[in-house]
Amino acid sequence: MIFSRKSQKQRTEDNRKRRLGTRREATVKPRVDMAMVKRFFLYLGFGLVAVFLCFYGLSSAGPLVQEGQVSRIRITAEIPFSYVSEIETSKRMEAVRQKVAPVFLLNLEPYRNFRSYMERLGEDLDAFAKVPENTPEDLARLQVAEVEAFLAEYAAGNPFSLRPNDLATLHNQLGGERLRASIGEGLIVLGEIFRKGVYPADTAFNIGTGERLSLFTVEDEFGNIQEVQILSEEEGLRTLRIQLAALDIPRESTIALFRILRSALRPNLIFDSERTQDRVLAAQESLKPTIIEIPEGQSIIEPNSRVNALQYEQLEAYRKALRQSEAGDFGLNALFYERALLTLLLVMGAVFFLKTSRHKVRHNPRIFSLSGILILCNLGLIRLVIELGDSVLAESTPILVQLLPFLVPVILGPMIITILVGAGPGILAAGLVSTLNAMMQGNSLSVLLLSQLVCLVAIAYCRNIQLRASLVRAGSISGATMAIGALLFGLRDNLPLTMVLYQILASVGTGVISGVLIVGILPILENLFKYTTDITLLELTDFNHPLLRKMQLEAPGSYHHSLMVANLAENAAAAIGANPLVCRVCALFHDIGKMIKPEYFVENQRSGQNPHIERNPSMSALVIKSHVKEGVQMAKDYRLPKVIMDVIQQHHGTSLIQYFYYKALQQQKEEGVIESIYPNAPRIELNQVNEDTYRYEGPIPQFMESALVMLADSVEAASRSLKKVNPQSVEELVEKIFMARLKDGQLDATPLTFKQLIKIRENFVFTLLNMLHARVEYPDGKTENGGGNRARKRAAAANQELPPPATSGD
Template identity: 40%
Template sequence: MSVVLRRGWSRMRTIKQNNKLLSNCAFQRAMVGVAFFLAMVALMLANTFPKKYDLKVGDIVQEDIVAHKDAIDTVATRKLQVAAANSVPKKYTLDQNVTKEVKGKVAEIFTGVRDVRARDMGESDKIKMLKAVISNGFSDETYSVMLNLSDSELRELETVTKAVIETVMNDGIKEESIDRAKALIIEEFKKVSLPEPVKSAGEDIAFSVIRPNMIFDEEATEREQKAAMETVAPVKITKGQVLIEKGKPVTQEQLELLKELGLLSQDNSSYFKMAFGIAVLVLILEFILAVEIYLFHRDVFENVPYLGLLAIVIITTLFISTVFKTISNFLVPVSAGSMLISILINPHIAVTASFVMSIAVGVLLGNDFASALVALVGGLMGTYFTKKVMQRGDLTKAGGLVGLANFLIIFGFGFLNNNSLLDIARQSFWGIANGFLSSILTIGLLPFLENSFGITTSVRLLELSNPNQPLLRRLLLEAPGTYHHSIIVGNLAEAAAEAVGGDALLARVGASYHDIGKLKRPYFFIENQLTSDNPHDKLNPTLSALIITSHVKDGLEIARQYKLPPVIQDFIAQHHGTSLLTYFYKKALDNHEEKKIGESSFRYDGPKPQTKEAAIVMLADSAEAAVRSMTKPTPGKIEGLIRQIIKEKLADGQLDESNLTLKDLDKIAAAFSKVLTGIFHTRIEYPEKLKELERKG
């Protein structure tokens, strides 16, 4: 039993640890990053891997095999380079030392002859000795001639032989031209006026010692061959070029070319190389995007749903680009992703995302630099023109401007590449179509992404500010005083938000809905009471306070019922903060109820305003109600009352969490005074006669 319990506790502890890990923000961010990385790599690999073929020499191909990218035909280029290298003649160097050595050999032969001639022995013995001393394989006749010549004749033969050898060798003798050199020796001896037997002996001596004196210069030859190979222009293969025609047999050279291009199924190394290269590229792009968000947009970095949204928009944009690239490379709608990121998340992040998406698109389009640049320009233009979108028509206008930018850059590229006017016009048309396609995609996807991630864009805020919205219509018909009050508070909040650099549109829309909780019991609020009867006069102060404060909770219930965005619900919850209902609290004190109920029962539940806009709506709400109750308002009285209200809220700590500065509060007071003075100014009193005419009229 105890073992079972221990296992159960261990399993529960593991589940809790897993749940804790899954709820950890850092872990969630890491999971978003990993998912984004894998999705990017998979998408790019699926669209960049070429089709592979299982072929061997002699196979008949069933379809045209075309190049999937621009490349160099290394096989054909190598053949041309080898031919150029072979055409370079070998380089030789004339070695004069060899000539000297050969002439030295001749001198040794004649020295040996003189030594033997000086011996006292018969001719036959001298010939035998001479053969032993000079083992050059001369004929017996040559030996006999050299022995029988006089000293002067022997010297002349030696001199002539050396001269002939020097003449022939000075022209250079290569290994393969020995026979030619011997022929030249014969020719040279023919020019000499010596008896034929003596010439023959000289030729015999020269033939025995002659050898090549042209030495092969391997280094110089290789240098010349390399220079010749470098002059060969590489044979280029363009994307789409037919490598092997359908129905033709595959040759060895074509097979080698397919292998070079990584198109053979037997070669998996190209897969790994391409996958590794894409993985490294995606990793770098994701790192750039992550650093940008971490360093400059920490609020987005801490918001995991925003990071997920960013990843989804980028992946979706690239996926859509793979569909439209089949029509034209200039139709890929990168600007759609940039506009969505700009509107939903942040324009500055959209700029970096445009850079990331453009590089990825360039790879998807086969490393097409021109298309990547057009995509980048379109993305940047889309970001710039959607920085402040006030209505959906602005997105159409942004799409038109993106199309214009695309048109201009494609037009410029066309002339730069000396394309025909027809090609330039056709490609420029796709650039313009790209802009409108991007705006259509943005308009279509924006509502889905807004609802899915709970993001309220300026477009959604404008829709909510429409008086024909069902909830605002209800407020107008069921609580007209509250509706009018909300309109004025909205005008005040908008003016003040503009003054302090806040979101004026958000402040106005938030003010329009801040009091919708009063729809539940409209006549318990003074602005909706058409008669002098006040139901609170008949109620206990505590109950009155409970009814008044409950309009916040009621407002949140109505907001959820009508699916108002969370950012608008924040205005409903925070527009009173934890303020004290002073009137009813003092009334309770007058009735001696303070012993039964403390001050906390007469305060709103909060929270206090968390943003500038929510704090502005709180101040505008109080200022409008206070000024409306003044009997004879003047600009000075209005401004004094407004500053008094702001001072009280500040002293009560209601503005502590709103990031408003004292300088901001001064600007808010000035903005409120200007608007309220224009609304509640003192009217001119008509003279009695004009009043009488007015009554008659």
Template identity: 30%
Template sequence: MGIQDRLGLGPKPGRRRSGALKIEKRPSDDDAQRLTRQAVLWRAALLLGLGVLALLAFPRISVYDGTARVGEVWTRDDVVAPFDFAVRLPEEELEAQRDSVARAEPPIFVERVNALDNTLAKIDSLDARLDSTFAAYVRWRTVRTSGGPDLAAQTDSLRYLALRADLGGGLTNQQLDWLVSSAYAHARGQEAGLPLDDRLLGEAGRLSRELLTRGVLDVPRDDVLASTLVVRNVDPAVRTESEVPLAEVVGKLQAFALAQSSLRAVAPGRPDTVDIGMTFFRRTFEPNYIYQAEATERRRAERLSEVQPNRGQVRENTRIIRTGDVVTDAQYEQLRSLNIAQRARTGDRSFPRTVIGRILLVFAALSLFFLYLYLLRESIFDDLRQMILVALLIGFVLVGFWIAGVVGLSAAPFAVPVALVSILMAIVYDSRVAAFATLSLGLLAGLIFGGNFEIAFATIFAGLLGVFSVRDVKNRTQLLASGGVVFLAYALVIFAYALLRADPFGDRLVYELLAAGINAVLLLLVWPILVGIERGFSVTTDITLLELSDTNRPVLKELSMRAPGTFNHSLQVANLAEAAADAIGANALRTRVGAIYHDIGKMLKPEYFIENQQPGENPHEKLKPSMSAIVIAAHVKDGLELGRENKLPKVVLDFIGTHHGTGLIEYFYRKAKEAAGDDADQVKEAEFRYPGPRPQTNEQAIVMLADSVEAASRSLQKPNPRRLRSLVEAIFASRVADGQLDDTDLTFSDLAKIRETFHTLLCGIYHFRVKYPGQESEDESAPPPDPDKAPPQEAGLDVSVPDDAPLPTAPPEAEGLGKQPMS
């Protein structure tokens, strides 16, 4: 399995839809390679040519190379703005503005309302742990000095050491010794007042109340650049914000510094005591303003995004500087801004990466359309003439893009007639091919004109609406309405984008609407171009088919005069075939036109065909069966020659050649075998078959079936719904058994719908009515006539059959058809 097949991009030769008549077979080597190497190279050359043309269509804008300096004389040509662009601020000024915004934006903090409670709780917890440690120490010293048991002293000693080790938290051993000594002395009454730890913890609680009442940040205050800060409550469900001046709060480091100063005032000349107090303060203190880094950065980014990098705007066609002018600061900024805008729109042509990027994007847009044709429109992709036509239509648009770039006006791309090509493809091929072509052209338009989404959107929107407006085109005047639709589509997008600009109703809007009007007027070129396409590329559109369906055309008028029976038969076949084609989703118009012309060859020898004969006149009675077969089969060849003389398109000629396929002229074949007697085996069946070919499309197969059914229905003497159904089913079974439908994509489901359509219409044609009194009644349940007894005349067939002409039994595979010879 190749890489194409693994990706699902390989051709699928020999594949049929589920339920198709022709059993799927293993593709041969010839089938597997759908295109020859030369054919592939031709299509690759078309793709390459379109890609080169698209790359050449990119506008060449080179007005400033960044080498100008303030104060120098401008020695080059005058510089005129080729499009609207904004004057950008110098990078230094832009950075200064951003830095100013960043500094001015207040940071966001969340207020922790329980910070004081948490701090006091930590102080109480630390006090309790200190008291437990000191109590254990006092008991141990008391037991040891009083001469108590060694075991009790040892237990108290271990408990004290464990509690002391658990204190930790920044206190040194020397500091712990001071605290223990103070507690022991106080316990023995040797020291007045509170122990040292209680005095220091009490001071920490007092300091915490004072500082938290003022407000303490959990970050250094010097890190806050703004003069205020935003304080939010902690509950997100009821969020409130307030601005607090930075001078009214303290930072975390400042809070520690204030605490240290206060402790020094409480214990002057005792730095060790101050250190112990600061250790207690750091371990228990909680700031009440918590910094919200993510929320602050998010708000700061919002403010920075509001900083405008531009200062004013230069309109299209504004003269920026003249030759000989001394470059001023303002002119330098405009030139520099034009250079930036130019690079953003079209890139720097001296930079290889820009060229490579353009190549990749252009061929991606074109390959999308070519891949669609390769996978889903094989009939177009495999036909080199059709691919050349497609390339010419796309190339026509690319030339329009090039002209718009040369003109240089911002409104020029809206005048490029993309909708014209979209409508042509919809008429020549179908709406899906046109839609994919429009999508690719819209992408190319956006790329070529500097990634302009407005142009791309307007091109795709107007092109698709143009395609929709001609999906069922019936006459040439309908194009006027399509032009109005295309103009309204462009106008809608242009006006919508104008509302997004600062100056929506300026000259730019007028110019763009004028360009869209030119685009709509160019749609009048569809018909002359379409005539050239039909003649130069053998394309038949629905418009041409509609014109061919007019029964007043000379060849049909002549048919109605020379062979009125055949003309009436053709119209009936056209009605049956059109309805059946519509039922299975085939091209109903093409089917009808093919049915109308399928028997025009009979007008050269109308008397040899039963529908044109008068009673008692049968020239076949004077001919041998083999000669009669030649005369009957000749109407196919004669029809093709008449069709070419009357310049009928190939799609109609194909119906003439295939409406009998390679079917057997059965009546004369059997008659020849009867006349040969014992030498019946010498009669060659091939001499009694139509030249063919067999139907290649579903539409051709429908005409073959409709022709057989309509002719055979005329042979029924007393047609009723049951007999008509049996007749239709027998004819279908015969054509399938004879392999006449093998080259089409008809499925059994399609055949069922066609059979039902034929039966319904035939019942309507013979319009069965209630019998009035006195009329002979017909037994609806009576069996059909004995098939072994041929009617006096095989009504509706190509020949008349004498009353006494015996018919042999039909072969099993064609039972029910061989007993009613068909033309």
């Protein structure tokens, strides 16, 4: 072990100091911890803003649904309300319209034409068949052929297609006055049938219901409107047959007369749509609207049910009633208070988690503010998307309502927090955002499950991300996850295939757009909050960076030294769980200040000239220390991230520049001292050396990565002075440097543990042995007992024994 335990004397002194401090604290009156008070109000403010963004003015009717959509939540009336139901009113109006008898015009013109034709035909036929009185009966009978000839030559023709044998039968059996009387009686019967109204046999005159109506409103020839029972053609023929059978004429004459009159029987009703509509409107105007009363607590929509037209109408009326009732109390109803309380409890749980987990967010107001702002902005975007469901756009585009759950960008905040802060806070943010999103969408468990799953997938794919293109990839994968959820939910709800396809496209599009937005937002957040992501750090590892290119040309030794330090620090960081990329980038830039005066640092002295020889130790120490301030200034000029500036300031801490400090002590010793003329008085030293002059201004390392760069810088610089490279010498060197830094208090502000320091030491030893390994010596063609090779070895050994004038790690 390289770290020995405290001695008994040291433990005794520590206990004494602790007891003295406890007594002093007991005598001092307790003070209010202002930092704790500030944090309390900060957490409370975050919770109140989240409540305002998520639930202020949000309808308690849950998410807007469309007719035919499956509702996954129960919507219950929180307040009693009433509304005029257009659906029920329309049903009643339709029923009234069905009950209103249609109006028909009675057309008697066909009957009049037939009656005048028959009267004239009867007279003409009687005149045609007239014979002398003494003509035998068999000769007086009218023959069918004669009737055919008569009709063929008849001026009025035969428009009703009368049969000659029927006319012959009537004339032969009845003849004269009796014939005209029988035709007249038949016409009277036919007229009565026409006046009742006849409609076609294949038409039922239905008005919307599909059922035949027997009572109709008929306007007669005099303009009178009355409700009568009309007849079909079949019923008219039946009535005609029955009435003619009652005449006192032979059966053959009855049949012949029926066939003649039947040819004239045809529909004579004309539907009057205008008058019918007027009667319908008059009846509907007298109908009062249907008012539906919904008591408090009545269920409007049941879960897992498809919303019908009447439920959708009730839901719309409920939303309107809520807006009117909430206008007076600003929406502060019971549901709002329940959601607000639950939100505050969630925030308290998150704070308690951070406190117990001792995460850096709890101690860093900047990180907490960044995380809180990201969560609130994400919740604001979610609320904005949800509000689209109540906008005019949703009314004109009904499909938008069913797409809203898949258009919500739930991954924005958790992904950015994961990239900037870490996976733990990102998962915590995902839980908050997903839960509040589900509460905003009607406490939907499906929304909660899908949102949480999508966020976890996004966090898994953006941990330790180093390429901006990978952000779009992570967003796309999370969108694909949501698309799978949309497919499963669509199959569960039996949604149309087209709607499922739209939801899948919306899910994928939301994921891709979220990834693109994060790519654009990250640089802005890095500049505003002075935070550096691994993506930016990876971009800074490009050796074509202007500072690194300049360093290669002006201070090549320091550049090579920085590369070695970067390798040491990066490997050690990976071993203890620190950020290897931060260590590598900061190590590459930690000595950029040496470019101002590169010749003052031993690794850049190639001409054999050492400018420190001409200067006193204090001046040399001032030049050596100045590379820290100059490096910070160069980092500011080139807009390097703050973490690099911090490492530049801290990579030497307040350590001692030993070479020049001991050189100054040697000079002081050579100059001597003056003894006091007074007995027992102290000696007066000439040119007394002030140790602070030879110490860096610090501060000491404040975080793991800074401490790793400090240790790697010291170890790499000291390793160049090793005379012999083997595991033992390297281990002794590393242990010596670690113990010196510990005793000097340079690691007191870092969270490194002894266990981690042991791992760092072992990793440094392994890496240094690989970096400083010896190569096989190749023969140069001289074989005189290897004399040339041995001479070169002795010269190399002699050169290694020369002490270095100054190193950057001193």
